Amino acid sequence: MKISTEEAFATPLLMDEWKKLIDDGNPAEPGFEQLIGAILDPVSNWEAMLQERLPELGPLRIQAMDESGVDMQLIFITAPGVQPFNADLANAIAVDANDVLIEAVHAHPARFAGLAAIAPQDPQAAAKELQRAVGLGLKGAVINSHTKGEYLDAPGFRPILEAAVDLDVPIYLHPRNVPPAMAGVFMERHMEGAFWGFQTDTALHMLRMMVSGVFDDLPDLKIVVGHLGEGVPFWLDRLDRQYQRGQPVRERVPHWTAKRLPSEYLNDNFFITSSGHNWDPAVRFVEEVVGEDRLMFAIDYPYANCNQQVEQAAAIKLANPEKFYHLNAKRVFKLD
DSSP states (O other), rough: OOOEEEEEEEOHHHHHHHHHHTTOOOSSSSSHHHHHHHSSSOOOOHHHHHHHHHHSSSHHHHHHHHTTTEEEEEEEEOTTTTTTTTTHHHHHHHHHHHHHHHHHHHHTTEEEEOEOOOOSSSHHHHHHHHHHHHHHEEEEEEEOBTTTTTTTSSSSGGGHHHHHHTTTTOEEOOOOOEEEHHHHHHTTTTSTTTTTHEEEEEHHHHHHHHTTTTHHOOTTTTEEGGGGGGTTTHHHHHHHHHHHGGGGGGGTTTOOOOOOHHHHHHHEEEEEEOTTTOOHHHHHHHHHOOOSSSSOOOOOOOTOHHHHHHHHTTOOOOSOOOOOIIIIIHHHHOOO
């Protein structure tokens, strides 16, 4: 059995509101128009495919799954989701997206599962919507990294994290274009998106949560990240040593308030998927670092080619293929 755990969709309402931002000359943030242009104004066959496939939650998606041997997709709203909008509009779009996804999951319960879209701009409303969506069958939430340049270590977002803990569901921390404070040097060479900015920003987000003590306050919080951990597993030994070096001189690093090492949080609070990154040496390295119980298969549909990713994954010399392909996903996301 194969469960792919980072698969994207977008609703017509979301795409319409993205277009309004661009048409109104208010792209919300640097890099937004470049990120969304491939979907709204396609100039290649690949971009046209994205425009067709993202809002489709039926036969085309299931056909791609059948052709590549994928039994189930875990689906959630694509980046940047609702996070560029004002709070009221963002929450309305999130509710609509969740209703669309819940309907699709109920129509295809053996093939689709989903994570809720929420609007971090209003943490109380986001927590309430997460509770509603989980009650209707969704398996957690997705947050597309920063919200207007702020990260989940900020105290104002605590109601969202507490709701996830209370509901015992994970938050999938997905990449998006880098925040305005970082955008200039990335955009000079068109690196703000999936080429380099995505993993840079999401890794930063992960580390901010680690060093700020979020997981000391919420030890049962579960975070899922894609793309083999956004590079963090590779840097783990160095991160630990640098963190230990800062311990005796806390007055110089007053914002490092966490009680444990980054590696401990990665191995206790994070789960990792292989979305768009099913390359044998890298997957085996991450499996060795975080262990076979914390790594899950993903494709990144429709951005990545299903057949190519499944064929590439088949060559990986895994310690426990069943955990990678479906058992871990069933446990983490409570899939029936």
